[in-house]
Amino acid sequence: MxxxxxxxxxxxxxxxxxxxxxxxxxxxxxxxxxxxxxxxxxxxxxxxxxxxxxxxxxxxxxxxxxxxxxxxxxxxxxxxxxxxxxxxxxxxxxxxxxxxxxxxxxxxxxxxxxxxxxxxxxxxxxxxxxxxxxxxxxxxxxxxxxxxxxxxxxxxxxxxxxxxxxxxxxxxxxxxxxxxxxxxxxxxxxxxxxxxxxxxxxxxxxxxxxxxxxxxxxxxxxxxxxxxxxxxxxxxxxxxxxRSPECAVTVRRRFPWGGMEIRFNVKNGHVADPVVFSDAMDGEMILSLGHRLEGVPFSWKELAEAVRRAFPDRPEMAETALWLEEAPISGKKEADA
Incomplete structure (x- = not known):
């Protein structure tokens, strides 16, 4: 033309x-x-x-x-x-x-x-x-x-x-x-x-x-x-x-107090359907962690801050927050059990 x-x-x-x-x-x-x-x-x-x-x-x-x-x-x-x-x-x-x-x-x-x-x-x-x-x-x-x-x-x-x-x-x-x-x-x-x-x-x-x-x-x-x-x-x-598609995330690490595996979906940029698996002795703490992650914007920093807010006095959760802050999928410091 x-x-x-x-x-x-x-x-x-x-x-x-x-x-x-x-x-x-x-x-x-x-x-x-x-x-x-x-x-x-x-x-x-x-x-x-x-x-x-x-x-x-x-x-x-x-x-x-x-x-x-x-x-x-x-x-x-x-x-x-x-x-x-x-x-x-x-x-x-x-x-x-x-x-x-x-x-x-x-x-x-x-x-x-x-x-x-x-x-x-x-x-x-x-x-x-x-x-x-x-x-x-x-x-x-x-x-x-x-x-x-x-x-x-x-x-x-x-x-x-x-x-x-x-x-x-x-x-x-x-x-x-x-x-x-x-x-x-x-x-x-x-x-x-x-x-x-x-x-x-x-x-x-x-x-x-x-x-x-x-x-x-x-x-x-x-x-x-x-x-x-x-x-x-x-x-x-x-x-x-x-606008991103849904995705399924799995991250895991072993700490001195027990292993931790966190699974969740990401929908519209937020955590959905989180499930936490662990052999830690405090079962109620682990169960509560899953509930506290629901709806958090999917950013490793946001997830870490949510854990700190929910468990301000628990050393296990302080360690968990530090691990999440390192971005266990996208960062360099992952320690997979």
Missing amino acids: EFRRVRLARSTKTNPWDNLAREEYLVNLCGDDEAILYLWQNAHTVVVGRNQNPWAECRLDLLESEGGRLARRSTGGGAVYHDLGNLNYSFILPRRAYSMERQLGTVLGALRTLGISAEFSGRNDLVIGGRKFSGNAYQLTRHKGLHHGTLLLSADMAKLSRYLNVDPEKLKTKGVASVASRVMNLRDARPALSLDDLLDALEREFLARYKAPETLREAKEPEGEEYSSLAERYRSREWRLG
Whole structure:
């Protein structure tokens, strides 16, 4: 199809909730005869797919304790870690102009102009020599198409593994689980590559492939009630955590006073149906612990504080709280009996 206008937008923010809100704002803004390229970065963020369980995909407590943010996007696919060594791109188009081949061709073409030869592989990845540097996801509505992806330029691979590594034997979920892949940075292929090089190449290739008589650059961040409402939704606990699928959690540890196993479901981000098993001598204390965990927001810190409030004078429960605070699924200090 022919386009009347192409629109270029670069975000100056690194907050994932604001950036995802702007992306949806641009989807709503996109006309029937225009194409939009949106480029953006998030700092210290794990982004999960729309149908994923964040606790199954990332070390949530660890991420937040170290100043990171969790975000949930509107598209499917797996969890990804974003930092300022990663660039995100979004193609926003009328549904009839949507073509994954053309959109990915734009990215691959831009990389070729920078001296990087890459290819599409598997379900949604771009690779160099079999090593992944980009994942993609999409959303199609009746009238619009959104396709966005990542470009690992100089991402911190240690943090990527630190926040996305979860023990699959300890957490079973009805959601969608990510598949680990070998990953690389584009600077591994071209060490001198800069962020500005990548930004400019993507825009040049986009303008070459989506020709239109009018080019509009969105120089300002959006304002107004619509954008503010979208940003508030993306940062809300209900969107980030409450929409996650139910999951079943089992954690266990042996203490000097007895073994402890805690099982519970997570529904709408809160503990549900907790059961505690233990060979501790004080059976009533163990029975009471299960009741005290019901309805607590699923955060290891919140669980630890709930135990302390319920049993302020019990040394066994003080030890239990310290253990929970270490995030026994997602942390490094688990001592499984």
